[in-house]
Amino acid sequence: MSTKTLNTLEQLIENYNIQGTLKDFTQCVNGHINDTYHVKLENGITEEYIFQRINEYVFKDPIKVMDNIKEIVL
Secondary structure: OOHHHHHHHHHHHHHOOOOOEEEEEEEEOOOOOOEEEEEEEEOOOEEEEEEEEOOOOOOOOHHHHHHHHHHHHO
16 A cells, blocks of 8 residues: 555545545556546445546646536536
8 A cells, every 4th residue: 555645545535525534445457547546435334436636648637627527417
């Protein structure tokens, strides 16, 4: 378990105000562009999330990528 990855995931959990304590994470290695993690949090129950870091070398403007995703979802 990488300390840098652990610290980054804990910071994300805090920044997005997700409730729970990080119990486990696994990197999903079948992707080719972004870094993807399966994360388990404990808050009385176990909740599972997928966190993904956008590769800024491939996607030069990640804000626009996220704006596009919001448009599709809405």
